[in-house]
Amino acid sequence: MKQPLIAVEYNGIEVDYCVLCGGIWLDQGELELLLGGAAANRFLGAMREGAQVREQTRRCPICRGAMNKAQTEATPPVLYDCCGRGHGLWFDRHELKLFMQQSAAAPGSEAVARWLNDLFPEETPHS
Amino acid sequence: MWELIRANKRRSVALLLLMLALMLSLGFVIGAALFPVSFNLNYGDPYGRHAYPAMDWLSVLPGGLLGMAVASVIWAVQAMVAYFRGGAILLSLSGAKPIEKADHPRLFNVVEEMTIASSLGKMPRVYVMDDMAMNAFAAGRDPDTACVAVTAGLLARLNRDELQGVVAHEISHIVNRDVLFMTMISIMAGTVVMLSEVVLRMFRHGLHGGNARYRGGKKGGGGAQVIVLVIALVFALLAPLLAQLIYFAVSRKREYLADAGAAVYTRFPGGLAGALEKIGADTHQLVVSKATAPMYIVNPLQGARAFHGFFATHPPLEERIQILRSLAGGVSYAKYQTAYNQVHGKGQLIPQSGLAVAAAPLRAADPGNAAQAGASHNQFREAGDLARNLNGFRFLSCACGARIKLPPAFAMQAVQCPRCHAGVALSAARENAPVTQPSATPRTPPRRRKPASSSAHAPLMAQRNAGAWQSVQCACGAVKNVAPSFEMSQTVCAQCGREIHFM
Numbered sequence: 369m370k371q372p373l374i375a376v377e378y379n380g381i382e383v384d385y386c387v388l389c390g391g392i393w394l395d396q397g398e399l400e401l402l403l404g405g406a407a408a409n410r411f412l413g414a415m416r417e418g419a420q421v422r423e424q425t426r427r428c429p430i431c432r433g434a435m436n437k438a439q440t441e442a443t444p445p446v447l448y449d450c451c452g453r454g455h456g457l458w459f460d461r462h463e464l465k466l467f468m469q470q471s472a473a474a475p476g477s478e479a480v481a482r483w484l485n486d487l488f489p490e491e492t493p494h495s
Numbered sequence: 496m497w498e499l500i501r502a503n504k505r506r507s508v509a510l511l512l513l514m515l516a517l518m519l520s521l522g523f524v525i526g527a528a529l530f531p532v533s534f535n536l537n538y539g540d541p542y543g544r545h546a547y548p549a550m551d552w553l554s555v556l557p558g559g560l561l562g563m564a565v566a567s568v569i570w571a572v573q574a575m576v577a578y579f580r581g582g583a584i585l586l587s588l589s590g591a592k593p594i595e596k597a598d599h600p601r602l603f604n605v606v607e608e609m610t611i612a613s614s615l616g617k618m619p620r621v622y623v624m625d626d627m628a629m630n631a632f633a634a635g636r637d638p639d640t641a642c643v644a645v646t647a648g649l650l651a652r653l654n655r656d657e658l659q660g661v662v663a664h665e666i667s668h669i670v671n672r673d674v675l676f677m678t679m680i681s682i683m684a685g686t687v688v689m690l691s692e693v694v695l696r697m698f699r700h701g702l703h704g705g706n707a708r709y710r711g712g713k714k715g716g717g718g719a720q721v722i723v724l725v726i727a728l729v730f731a732l733l734a735p736l737l738a739q740l741i742y743f744a745v746s747r748k749r750e751y752l753a754d755a756g757a758a759v760y761t762r763f764p765g766g767l768a769g770a771l772e773k774i775g776a777d778t779h780q781l782v783v784s785k786a787t788a789p790m791y792i793v794n795p796l797q798g799a800r801a802f803h804g805f806f807a808t809h810p811p812l813e814e815r816i817q818i819l820r821s822l823a824g825g826v827s828y829a830k831y832q833t834a835y836n837q838v839h840g841k842g843q844l845i846p847q848s849g850l851a852v853a854a855a856p857l858r859a860a861d862p863g864n865a866a867q868a869g870a871s872h873n874q875f876r877e878a879g880d881l882a883r884n885l886n887g888f889r890f891l892s893c894a895c896g897a898r899i900k901l902p903p904a905f906a907m908q909a910v911q912c913p914r915c916h917a918g919v920a921l922s923a924a925r926e927n928a929p930v931t932q933p934s935a936t937p938r939t940p941p942r943r944r945k946p947a948s949s950s951a952h953a954p955l956m957a958q959r960n961a962g963a964w965q966s967v968q969c970a971c972g973a974v975k976n977v978a979p980s981f982e983m984s985q986t987v988c989a990q991c992g993r994e995i996h997f998m
Contacts, residue, residue, distance in 0.1 A: 375883070375900035376913050380872040382879070382900075397627060401872055487709045487897075487914060 373429060378487045384429065390461035393429055394480070396454055402475045402483055411476040412454050423447065430455040440470060440477075464488070496671060496830075498846035499752065503672040506681050511574055514683050518566040526562015527555035531794035537911060567688075572669040577682035581643060582635040582674075585681060587789065589632070591622035591644040597978040599623070599881055602650060605659045606643060609666045619643045620667060631663040631791040633674050641669040646951065648779060651878035652871075653770050654864045660767025661788045664792055667756025673749045677790050685925050723989035730966035750809050751818070751844055755831035758819060762826050762858045768819040775812045814838055827854035877979070880964045884976050887965040893919045922958055923968045952993040954985070969993055 373384040373393060381402050384393035399408040417436060428451035435458060436447040447468045450493045459467055467477075468484050475476040501837045510831050529935055552689050576584070596603040605620060610618040614636050622628075622644035629648045635641030643665045645658075653661065710801075758764040781795040794809045821834045828849035835844050880890070881902070887903040895915035912919050957967045965977045973990035 371907060372902045374902065374910070375888075375904060377876065377898040377900065378896060378914060380876060382876075387907065387910065390913075401875055445641045451817075490915065490916065495863075 371447060376487070377402060379483070381483060381487075383484075383487060388463075392459050392464055393456055394459070395430075395456040399456070400479070403479060405445050405478050409454070411480070412450070412457070415448075415450055415477075425457055428453070429458075440467070496757075496849045498848060499507055499671040507676050510676065510680055510683070514574075515567070515570050518570045522562035522564075522566025522569075524560040524562070526565065527547065527559035527856045530558030539543050571682055573686050573923075574975070578636060581641055581678035583976060585632075585634045585678060586622055586642065586644060589644060591624045592628070594621055594623050594881070594885070595978075597981045598884065599650065599877075599978075600644065601655065602662075605655065605662050606666075609663045609760055611658065612663070613756070614672050615641075615666060615670055617641075617989070619666065621887045623647060623650070623881060623885060624781075625877075626779075626781055627882075628781040628795070629653075629774045629777045629791060630781050630795055631661050631665055632792065633668045633671065633982055634678050634790070636678060637676045638669055638761075641674055643669075645851070646781065647878040647882035648777070649774075649878075650881065651768075651875045652777075656761075656766035656861045656864060657770035657773065658766075659761050660763070660770045660912060661792060663757035664753045664767060666761065667695050667753040668749070670756060671749065671752060673753065673903055681790060686803050703926045704927065708817075718788070747810050748844065751835060754815055754819060755828055755835075755845060755849075758822055758826045758831055759828060762855050763860065763866075764819040764822045764826060764857075765785055765860065768816045771812055771816050771819075775816075789863050810839075819964060823857075825854035825856050830853045830854055834919040864951045880979075882964055884964055884978070888966040888976075889974055890976065891919045891966065892960055893917060893923060921966055921968045921974065923970075925956055925970075952991065954994035956996050967995060969995060 371386070371388055373386055375382050376385050378460065381475070382398050383386060384395065386392070396408065402408070403411055418450050421439060426449045427433065428435050428447050431451065431453055433452060435451050437447060438450050439445040439447045446459075448460075448463050448467070448477060450456070464484065468488070470481070505664055523828065547997055552948045573689065594602075599621075602623075607618055617638050619633065619635070619638070620642040622642055624646045626646045627648040628646055630648055631643070631645040631650060633643050643662060645661065649658070649661065668677070672995075715963055746807060756766060757767045764894055771793070781791070782849060789809070816891070818831070818834045818838045821837065822830055829852070830844040832843075832845045832850065836842070865984065883890075883900055889901040889903075889905075891899040891910065893899060893912040893915060895912060897912055897914040899910055899912065899919055901910065910919050911917070946965055951969075959965065959977070961979070961982075963979050967977065967990040969975060969991060971988060971991035971993065973988055975995060977986060983997075987994055
């Protein structure tokens with residue numbers, strides 16, 4: 369059965385989490401808290417680069433619009449979904465893991481990755 | 496400022512009469528179009544030698560009168576509803592929910608403060624809309640039934656001075672009795688808009704509903720009926736516009752006046768100016784209906800952009816901010832009037848009794864603002880959690896430090912903490928050893944249906960982790976949310992009336 373996303377707050381920042389698939393939603397408002405208003409928009413803008421990949425379309429949990437596929441420039445590229453209206457980003461569970469290993473995908477992504485590592489310590493790769 | 500109050504009462508009556516006239520004419524044309532009666536005045540004259548072609552207009556009368564009768568009944572009901580239930584309707588339309596002091600002490604504190612500053616007889620009830628956009632409005636018919644509603648987004652982003660400015664602006668609407676007029680007009684204009692939409696749909700249906708050739712030999716009503724149809728159409732198109740126009744014509748000035756009131760009550764015009772700047776820069780949009788949009792401190796439909804046109808319900812934001820910022824060396828209605836004339840141009844804004852009041856010195860900015868700016872995370876979280884509480888979320892805390900917030904639609908029984916994978920349960924209030932259980936059970940069952948008495952059940956004990964929203968499950972199964980600022984040692988389950996004591 370489908371379940372609504374639950375919110376998990378850690379160190380003052382929240383992430384929306386799906387208990388069934390382990391995917392997360394990074395909300396625009398939360399990114400604003402983490403990075404600051406202008407930086408969050410820069411980050412979201414840089415993360416909005418499209419990618420031509422076949423994967424099931426996801427819908428934005430805020431506006432229910434179809435989200436775009438996007439990927440980071442690192443190798444291997446991390447595929448994720450982003451809302452075309454800038455409401456936020458969706459990472460599947462394995463995508464999240466990969467994203468946390470990489471950084472410099474976009475300005476500010478280091479801070480995002482650091483915070484995600486904090487939130488999901490057990491997923492953190494030990495280097 | 497008694498002139499304003501009197502003028503608003505007078506305007507409310509005038510509005511009612513205008514609406515009556517509008518409704519009556521609308522009723523007449525709709526009725527006439529719907530129930531045409533043909534008078535056969537040529538009865539008994541098969542050759543039509545004494546035809547009365549001019550009497551054709553009579554055919555519209557019975558239907559028209561019926562329409563007028565129906566319209567006046569609708570008007571009466573509408574007026575009563577708008578007067579007695581208007582505030583409640585507007586609040587529920589906006590999705591605002593009442594909060595208690597413990598839910599958001601800062602907001603309550605500010606409203607109390609501004610109630611005293613404005614010497615309003617009674618503190619308005621406080622409502623919060625669970626929207627992250629920034630806006631606020633006041634509703635009600637007089638200070639006794641008034642309420643102030645703000646969005647969670649406003650609580651998340653404004654510092655204390657700015658919040659105070661917004662609340663003072665809304666309270667000043669209440670003091671000036673703008674709320675009466677605005678509530679009435681929102682409801683009444685809203686109904687007219689709705690009615691004419693129905694009529695328009697009917698016409699579209701009738702006009703494009705098939706070809707006259709296949710409609711059968713129904714005789715057309717002649718010239719008079721066509722004219723009636725045209726008039727009805729014009730009315731249906733005009734009514735909402737007319738209703739909006741009345742609103743526009745009167746609402747811009749009262750926004751300036753409410754700004755002036757806010758400056759006087761807070762003695763810190765910078766607060767409201769800062770709030771307006773933040774609201775103007777906000778990119779979130781509040782979803783509201785056309786009829787209620789002009790009630791808000793900044794019109795949500797006309798956006799943050801300065802909206803200068805004839806249809807603007809609010810003065811341009813920059814102008815409001817500029818006037819507030821140019822108040823220096825004390826605040827009074829007279830000083831606001833001067834600033835208004837400098838920025839806006841000529842025009843008498845403040846009534847005589849307001850101009851006579853002496854200027855009060857400006858106060859300094861709240862020293863807590865700087866600290867608050869550093870804690871913007873907390874403030875944002877606080878407002879978000881408040882909105883979640885209004886929507887019936889449950890709050891769990893995991894030992895690892897993560898807080899989990901479950902939406903009401905979340906149906907699973909157990910949750911695993913996404914961070915440490917430990918199972919987290921709702922903190923349940925457990926039954927303690929009966930402390931002072933009444934020894935003798937009463938012979939007759941209690942008559943009250945609502946078991947509000949605490950003696951009915953033994954009190955329950957629960958662990959309290961202060962500093963955040965917490966949900967406690969009562970033995971009856973109901974969930975009680977406790978606000979971070981809740982400092983008392985006990986509360987009561989809203990469903991079964993049982994006392995819950997905190998350890």
